[in-house]
Amino acid sequence: MQLDILTIFPQMFEGPFSHSIIKRAKDKKLVEINLHNIRDFATDKHKRVDDYQYGGGSGMVMMIEPIANCIGHLKGKNAYDEIIYMTPDGELFNQKMANYFSTTKRIMILCGHYKGIDERIRENYITREISIGNYVLSGGEMAAIVFTDSVVRLLPGVLNDETSALSDSFQDDLLSPPVYTRPSDFRGWKVPEILLSGNDKIISDWRLERSIERTRIRRPDLLSEQDG
Ligand code: 6GU
Numbered sequence: 001m002q003l004d005i006l007t008i009f010p011q012m013f014e015g016p017f018s019h020s021i022i023k024r025a026k027d028k029k030l031v032e033i034n035l036h037n038i039r040d041f042a043t044d045k046h047k048r049v050d051d052y053q054y055g056g057g058s059g060m061v062m063m064i065e066p067i068a069n070c071i072g073h074l075k076g077k078n079a080y081d082e083i084i085y086m087t088p089d090g091e092l093f094n095q096k097m098a099n100y101f102s103t104t105k106r107i108m109i110l111c112g113h114y115k116g117i118d119e120r121i122r123e124n125y126i127t128r129e130i131s132i133g134n135y136v137l138s139g140g141e142m143a144a145i146v147f148t149d150s151v152v153r154l155l156p157g158v159l160n161d162e163t164s165a166l167s168d169s170f171q172d173d174l175l176s177p178p179v180y181t182r183p184s185d186f187r188g189w190k191v192p193e194i195l196l197s198g199n200d201k202i203i204s205d206w207r208l209e210r211s212i213e214r215t216r217i218r219r220p221d222l223l224s225e226q227d228g
């Protein structure tokens with residue numbers, strides 16, 4: 001899979017993309033992530049990327065030319081399955097969408113800032129608009145990092161048996177059961193006896209029960225929505 005991320009803050013991605021699962025996926029060549037600095041595509045000598053909005057009002061808007069130039073440059077080299085704009089007024093991101101995007105070959109992700117981007121970019125280039133939750137971030141970068149992590153970990157070969165995505169919370173609309181490791185008794189706080197029994201059938205039944213119970217208590221909305 002190839003991911004092209006358009007941003008005015010490429011350095012924000014360095015830490016998150018050079019550790020753990022995303023780093024492993026890059027090292028194994030299961031994903032190629034390219035960061036593109038929108039400022040490199042600015043047309044004036046001051047490398048300006050934002051401007052006042054028509055009609056007045058506070059807050060700057062990201063200009064159409066640098067973004068259109070950057071998108072045009074990339075579209076001239078590759079065909080994209082989706083061109084995503086990260087925005088708080090987009091479609092609410094969920095596991096089902098992460099599963100879908102993990103099946104695509106090449107996507108572009110545009111990170112906005114300030115009051116947003118010139119609407120004509122959205123009308124003419126963007127195929128999907130995504131929000132990661134009902135709260136406001138200062139820009140799309142951290143949302144793009146969240147999106148990338150959730151998609152890349154699903155690519156075949158990225159996770160191994162120890163880190164398998166199959167038992168993730170949400171993958172089957174159930175939260176994960178509680179987990180424990182050594183010691184079995186810490187200051188009198190004991191691990192549930194069943195987990196020490198060695199009986200796989202009893203253990204998997206217990207885990208499913210705990211998953212259902214935890215989902216009913218914490219996220220009853222997941223039990224009623226069958227396609228979320
Ligand atoms: Cl994608 N961007 C911004 N700026 N804020 C958000 C968001 C995205 N998703 C939730 N809040």
